[in-house]
Each structure stands twice: as structure tokens, then as C-alpha cells.
Amino acid sequence: MPATPPTTVDHQRLIVQLQGGDAGALSSLYDAFASVTYRVCLRMLVSPEDAEEVLQDTFLRLDAQAGRYDPARGTVQTFVLTLAHHLCLERLRARRARPQAQDGALNDPAFDLPAPAATHDPLDQVLIDAALSALPASDRQLLEDMFFGGYTHAELTARTGLPLGTVKSRLRRALLKLRERMQP
Structure with missing residues (x-):
């Protein structure tokens, strides 16, 4: 029998564990949300290298700011994507550039990949x-x-x-x- 995908309650439980210093919880949250977070970063930044760096920074910030998560304001996925979005904006503003669509960038198969079953x-x-x-x-x-x-x-x-x-x-x-x- 296939494993059931994690639910919002499971993700909230992981955040609580992360707040308690459980490094395994961060790893589980990364597994759950890295794919969709990377796609958002890539869409905003265009550069795969920048998107990978912001992805890593997002989960470092999640580790540091897990205590700020409020389930009344949204899901854990929303919290993670908001962190990523703000980091992408910081990067865009820091380099004083806007993402320029490269030929075929929006037709890149990375944008068409479905999110993992656990998050989609x-x-x-x-x-x-x-x-x-x-x-x-x-x-x-x-x-x-x-x-x-x-x-x-x-x-x-x-x-x-x-x-x-x-x-x-x-x-x-x-x-x-x-x-x-x-x-x-």
C-alpha cells in the first residue's frame, strides 16, 4: 500500500518540531516543499543558480524563523513560499535588475513539472x-x-x-x- 502524502497537520507538526530544534523536521519540510519553492524562485529570478541559492536561503531562514509561523495566517507551504518570495525580491532589488525572459525560458520544462504528490x-x-x-x-x-x-x-x-x-x-x-x- 502506498504511503499517504503528508497533510497540513503533519506539516504543522514538523514546524513545531523544528521550533524545538529537531533537524530532521527541517529535512522533512525541505523534502515536502523544495520542488515548488524552487519553481517559484526560478520563475522570479530566471537564473537557475540564483534560484538554487534562494532555495537554500529560504530553508535556512525557515529554520531561524519557524517560531513566526502562525497557522491562523496560512499553511506551512504558504509560509515557506512567502519566505522564498521575500528573498527573491531582496535579490532582485539588490542587483537592481528585473528578470528578463530568455528565449524559451518560460517554455522551460522546469515550469511544467508537477509538484510532488505531497504538496500538489x-x-x-x-x-x-x-x-x-x-x-x-x-x-x-x-x-x-x-x-x-x-x-x-x-x-x-x-x-x-x-x-x-x-x-x-x-x-x-x-x-x-x-x-x-x-x-x-
């Missing part, structure tokens, strides 16, 4: 895809530029020519629509 629920992906496709294309692009491109509101204003208030309003509206559509 096909129903979740269908819900995410449906929620994103329900957004107007311009709002979806603003979200992608903000999240994956690391652009600030002011930079999005300069890129799109939209007023700052409009950019902020569209982003907020898009996030609220996503939240609404993602609710069970």
Missing part, C-alpha cells in the same frame, strides 16, 4: 487556474508583474502608464476576487 492537489490547481482566468487580463498581468517580477506599485505605474491609485485599486480588487473564488 490537482483540485487546488484547477481552482487556482479558474480563479486567475476569471480576472481581466490586465489585472492578472499586474498581479504577475508584482508577484513574479518584484515590481513595486510605483514601478508598475511607470510601466503601465496608469495612475498609482488605479494600480493599487486594481491589485486590491484582483486579490479580493482571487480570495473570494478560492473560498470553499
Whole structure:
């Protein structure tokens, strides 16, 4: 009989163990979330070398900041991906560059790899895809530029020519629509 994939409760238990200094818990969390974390980092940074470094830094930061995890604010996966996202933004801002899509970079098979069974629920992906496709294309692009491109509101204003208030309003509206559509 195949092993059952870890659940959110299992991941929360691992965080508690990590808070207690259990190095095995960090290893288990790495096994559970490294693949999806790497893909997010690669999407944001484009460079595989940078993505690998941020992946490693993410789990070092997770080890140091496990005590900040609050289950009321999201899942362990969300916490890990938020750490990675912030580290990617730091890297982007530090090098004063934005990710430039290289020929075929977005067609890279790494972006098409499914997450390990332990962290990927096909129903979740269908819900995410449906929620994103329900957004107007311009709002979806603003979200992608903000999240994956690391652009600030002011930079999005300069890129799109939209007023700052409009950019902020569209982003907020898009996030609220996503939240609404993602609710069970």
C-alpha cells in the first residue's frame, strides 16, 4: 500500500518540531516543499543558480524563523513560499535588475513539472487556474508583474502608464476576487 502524502497537520507538526530544534523536521519540510519553492524562485529570478541559492536561503531562514509561523495566517507551504518570495525580491532589488525572459525560458520544462504528490492537489490547481482566468487580463498581468517580477506599485505605474491609485485599486480588487473564488 502506498504511503499517504503528508497533510497540513503533519506539516504543522514538523514546524513545531523544528521550533524545538529537531533537524530532521527541517529535512522533512525541505523534502515536502523544495520542488515548488524552487519553481517559484526560478520563475522570479530566471537564473537557475540564483534560484538554487534562494532555495537554500529560504530553508535556512525557515529554520531561524519557524517560531513566526502562525497557522491562523496560512499553511506551512504558504509560509515557506512567502519566505522564498521575500528573498527573491531582496535579490532582485539588490542587483537592481528585473528578470528578463530568455528565449524559451518560460517554455522551460522546469515550469511544467508537477509538484510532488505531497504538496500538489490537482483540485487546488484547477481552482487556482479558474480563479486567475476569471480576472481581466490586465489585472492578472499586474498581479504577475508584482508577484513574479518584484515590481513595486510605483514601478508598475511607470510601466503601465496608469495612475498609482488605479494600480493599487486594481491589485486590491484582483486579490479580493482571487480570495473570494478560492473560498470553499
